[in-house]
Amino acid sequence: MKIKQLELFNFGQFYGSQVIEFSGADKSAQQMITVIYEKNGSGKVDLYRAMLFCLYGEKALRRLPKYGKDENNIQLVNGVALGEDASGAREGVKAHVRVMFSHHDRDYEMYRALSGIRRDDGKIIEQIEDLKLTITNKAGKTQVWGLAKKDAIDREIGHILDWRLKRFFTFDGRKIARLAKVSQGKSILEEIKYLLNIDEVYSVEEAMRKLDKKLSDEISKVVNGDFRSRIDLRRKCQGQIEELSRKRLAVETEIVNACDERDEVDKELEKYKHIASLVNERKNREAEQQQLFKQKDEAAEKLRHFLPDAILLLARDSLAEVYQDIDEGREKGWIPFEIKRELVEKLLLEMSCICGRPLMANSLESEHLRQWYESSGAALNRAAMEFFRSIGNTTRFSNGKTEELDRLLKSVNSSVEAHSLGAVQLEKLVVELENTANMDVFQSYCEKRLKLSEKIAALEKEQKHFSRELNSAEAKLKKLELEVDNFNKESAMNEVLQKKHSVVIKTHDLVKKIIAKYVEDAGRVLEQETNTNFVNLFELAGQKKSFKKVVLKEDYTLEVLNDKEQPSFLDMSVGQRQVTVLSFFIALVQAASGSHTLDVPLFMDSPFGQLSNEHIERLLNYVPEIAPQLIISVTDKEFGADKGSMLYRTGRWGNFYALEAVTEGATTIKQLPAELYG
Amino acid sequence: MVIHNIPVKVNKKYLNVYRSIKEYLAQSPSFTLEYSSLFMLCACLGFRECQQVTSLTDKFDGVELMRSQDMDEHQQTILKVFAIKLSGNYEILEKPDQIILLAERVAERGMEILIDKILKEDIYEINPGEYSLKSSAKRLNEQVLGMFIKEELERNAPFYM
Numbered sequence: 095m096k097i098k099q100l101e102l103f104n105f106g107q108f109y110g111s112q113v114i115e116f117s118g119a120d121k122s123a124q125q126m127i128t129v130i131y132e133k134n135g136s137g138k139v140d141l142y143r144a145m146l147f148c149l150y151g152e153k154a155l156r157r158l159p160k161y162g163k164d165e166n167n168i169q170l171v172n173g174v175a176l177g178e179d180a181s182g183a184r185e186g187v188k189a190h191v192r193v194m195f196s197h198h199d200r201d202y203e204m205y206r207a208l209s210g211i212r213r214d215d216g217k218i219i220e221q222i223e224d225l226k227l228t229i230t231n232k233a234g235k236t237q238v239w240g241l242a243k244k245d246a247i248d249r250e251i252g253h254i255l256d257w258r259l260k261r262f263f264t265f266d267g268r269k270i271a272r273l274a275k276v277s278q279g280k281s282i283l284e285e286i287k288y289l290l291n292i293d294e295v296y297s298v299e300e301a302m303r304k305l306d307k308k309l310s311d312e313i314s315k316v317v318n319g320d321f322r323s324r325i326d327l328r329r330k331c332q333g334q335i336e337e338l339s340r341k342r343l344a345v346e347t348e349i350v351n352a353c354d355e356r357d358e359v360d361k362e363l364e365k366y367k368h369i370a371s372l373v374n375e376r377k378n379r380e381a382e383q384q385q386l387f388k389q390k391d392e393a394a395e396k397l398r399h400f401l402p403d404a405i406l407l408l409a410r411d412s413l414a415e416v417y418q419d420i421d422e423g424r425e426k427g428w429i430p431f432e433i434k435r436e437l438v439e440k441l442l443l444e445m446s447c448i449c450g451r452p453l454m455a456n457s458l459e460s461e462h463l464r465q466w467y468e469s470s471g472a473a474l475n476r477a478a479m480e481f482f483r484s485i486g487n488t489t490r491f492s493n494g495k496t497e498e499l500d501r502l503l504k505s506v507n508s509s510v511e512a513h514s515l516g517a518v519q520l521e522k523l524v525v526e527l528e529n530t531a532n533m534d535v536f537q538s539y540c541e542k543r544l545k546l547s548e549k550i551a552a553l554e555k556e557q558k559h560f561s562r563e564l565n566s567a568e569a570k571l572k573k574l575e576l577e578v579d580n581f582n583k584e585s586a587m588n589e590v591l592q593k594k595h596s597v598v599i600k601t602h603d604l605v606k607k608i609i610a611k612y613v614e615d616a617g618r619v620l621e622q623e624t625n626t627n628f629v630n631l632f633e634l635a636g637q638k639k640s641f642k643k644v645v646l647k648e649d650y651t652l653e654v655l656n657d658k659e660q661p662s663f664l665d666m667s668v669g670q671r672q673v674t675v676l677s678f679f680i681a682l683v684q685a686a687s688g689s690h691t692l693d694v695p696l697f698m699d700s701p702f703g704q705l706s707n708e709h710i711e712r713l714l715n716y717v718p719e720i721a722p723q724l725i726i727s728v729t730d731k732e733f734g735a736d737k738g739s740m741l742y743r744t745g746r747w748g749n750f751y752a753l754e755a756v757t758e759g760a761t762t763i764k765q766l767p768a769e770l771y772g
Numbered sequence: 773m774v775i776h777n778i779p780v781k782v783n784k785k786y787l788n789v790y791r792s793i794k795e796y797l798a799q800s801p802s803f804t805l806e807y808s809s810l811f812m813l814c815a816c817l818g819f820r821e822c823q824q825v826t827s828l829t830d831k832f833d834g835v836e837l838m839r840s841q842d843m844d845e846h847q848q849t850i851l852k853v854f855a856i857k858l859s860g861n862y863e864i865l866e867k868p869d870q871i872i873l874l875a876e877r878v879a880e881r882g883m884e885i886l887i888d889k890i891l892k893e894d895i896y897e898i899n900p901g902e903y904s905l906k907s908s909a910k911r912l913n914e915q916v917l918g919m920f921i922k923e924e925l926e927r928n929a930p931f932y933m
Contacts, residue, residue, distance in 0.1 A: 394914055401914060401917060401918065402812075404918065405921065406847070407921065408921065409819070409853065409854070412850070413849075416853045484845065485853065499921065503922060507915070
């Protein structure tokens with residue numbers, strides 16, 4: 095299948111008539127990539143919705159919380175056109191989608207039209223007006239089928255584009271990014287089950303389960319004692335399992351819905367990236383200020399403790415003077431260094447010299463000794479000697495304290511200054527944030543996101559709890575079934591009921607095994623295709639391959655083994671994980687279409703995500719090998735000059751369209767030259 | 773020789789000033805600047821101004837701020853140095869009460885200098901003849917006091933480093 099053209103008229107965000115022609119529609123076309131560029135967050139989703147509406151008559155892409163569970167809540171007719179009609183002619187608004195495509199030498203034109211009107215109470219009523227499929231064969235012969243042949247149209251479209259493919263051929267980059275963060279087994283299992291298309295088998299399994307329960311109830315009426323208690327326990331256990339399964343499913347559904355809602359919030363938050371970076375900067379500065387305050391406090395504390403020592407420095411000159419004075423006195427003999435005053439007194443009393451020789455009264459020696467004694471009276475006392483030592487101690491204590499005072503003062507001054515400066519800068523930032531437009535909107539989205547994340551975390555915890563309980567209940571049930579089986583064999587009860595029940599249990603087990611086998615086989619095929627895609631997308635030129643292969647585990651989570659066969663999904667970068675999940679999603683399309691090479695175009699919404707440039711290049715070179723057309727929708731945030739020129743260099747890029755919301759609810763499609771990125 | 777158990781007095785008019793300074797500097801639960809340090813600060817400031825004391829026998833009408841043993845070894849050494857310089861002899865070392873008396877005199881002068889230099893805006897008369905500090909003196913933190921000590925050191929020795 096190759097899509098040639100999509101025409102919208104008053105559909106979704108698109109006001110009036112808007113057309114996109116897709117590259118690669120011609121058989122020999124080398125250029126098969128179409129880029130749809132979305133500038134201000136509107137319209138992309140409606141393009142996919144238009145495709146699905148036109149081809150299948152469907153409104154919803156998937157169940158989003160804001161639409162509730164009723165896809166009739168989705169409005170398809172353009173709101174601006176409805177508004178104009180409501181304040182003008184009041185004749186209703188006509189809208190339609192036309193898809194032109196080719197498949198196996200035939201040209202198709204699918205046309206689906208509807209109308210809408212806004213009532214006085216604001217409610218919008220829409221209805222389908224027309225359906226037409228025009229088929230032209232190679233010889234030029236044309237058939238036209240209208241509304242009366244709706245079933246035939248559905249069958250024809252179903253043959254060309256398997257209904258399962260509609261779920262897979264649009265690649266939601268955000269979903270892939272989310273699964274890359276934590277590979278969700280439940281999401282992957284759901285995709286596999288959808289792919290298998292074995293709803294009837296599931297219905298049989300459900301019927302067997304109900305019949306098992308019914309027969310158990312009947313049997314329990316005819317038995318008693320231990321046997322009855324085992325049967326009752328088994329029934330109770332089955333009830334528990336049912337209940338736990340139901341609860342777990344409800345929780346898992348809630349998780350998916352909450353994740354979807356959070357993705358929507360993230361999409362909105364993208365528009366306020368500039369505010370987010372300011373808020374982040376404020377957070378960092380606040381942390382910095384706290385640190386500076388702590389440093390300031392610590393420096394002040396040290397200085398405070400030092401003040402008593404600093405005060406002593408004011409007396410250091412006087413200390414030095416007195417110290418020098420005493421020291422000089424010692425040298426001059428005021429305080430004899432080796433001779434104590436008592437000794438001098440003793441010598442004078444005994445009139446004997448220090449050497450023991452008697453002193454003569456009035457001799458020169460005794461006169462010197464007496465002078466010596468009298469001159470040392472200036473500072474003779476023991477207190478002076480001790481005081482000399484004290485001064486020395488205090489002087490030594492004060493050594494280096496001047497430098498320390500300087501150092502502590504510098505430290506306090508600089509930390510006070512840094513803190514003040516930081517406070518000024520923080521204040522500026524706070525004012526800037528307060529004056530930022532839409533700050534309240536941004537904050538409310540942030541709060542909402544936080545609440546959703548908390549909710550998801552709590553739900554995941556609950557999910558794990560239910561899984562544990564379920565495993566334990568299933569183990570208990572197995573044991574009970576064994577016991578009941580034994581009782582059955584021993585007991586002489588109603589054989590017919592017993593036989594029936596035994597057959598039902600076996601059949602139920604068999605059906606469960608068949609389903610498990612289907613899922614396992616599908617999983618194996620998917621794993622194989624995923625690895626083929628992985629090898630082509632992942633290998634980086636010149637780098638040693640350290641991630642060997644992708645495996646689908648028993649719980650349906652994706653794992654990547656390195657060359658030592660060790661799990662390493664969580665060791666990969668986010669971009670690498672995205673490549674892994676992307677490989678899996680491409681494998682889903684291949685499995686749904688039954689071939690490695692696809693017969694349908696691939697739509698990729700924001701596929702680049704956090705892929706590295708090498709990965710993007712590999713993606714752009716690989717997909718043209720497996721799909722006839724590639725339609726990429728991107729936003730201005732993720733598609734800059736570098737990605738544009740990378741795409742241009744592949745030589746595969748044909749048409750380039752920009753979606754622009756000229757006013758709210760009125761988007762136009764403008765074709766631009768891809769050479770802009772050449 | 774430790775000077776033990778002698779009351780150390782300050783002029784009654786300045787008692788509340790000492791109390792306020794101590795209170796305002798007590799910003800940390802783990803540390804308080806004691807009266808001994810405050811008294812030393814005033815004594816050091818005052819000593820620089822009055823190299824001569826008028827008379828040792830002059831009465832000094834003061835109130836007790838603390839006891840002499842509240843001052844550590846180094847603080848007492850400095851007071852002794854002041855006493856030696858003021859009296860001109862070492863015999864005063866054997867007269868601890870006179871050492872304290874001299875210290876009280878110079879500390880009073882020192883408190884006047886301190887008020888003049890950094891507390892002029894904050895001082896007020898709480899009662900006739902008695903002074904205290906307004907709450908504006910709370911700006912007198914360790915940084916202010918530290919800078920003041922540094923300036924005093926530089927004033928007397930420009931190349932003090």
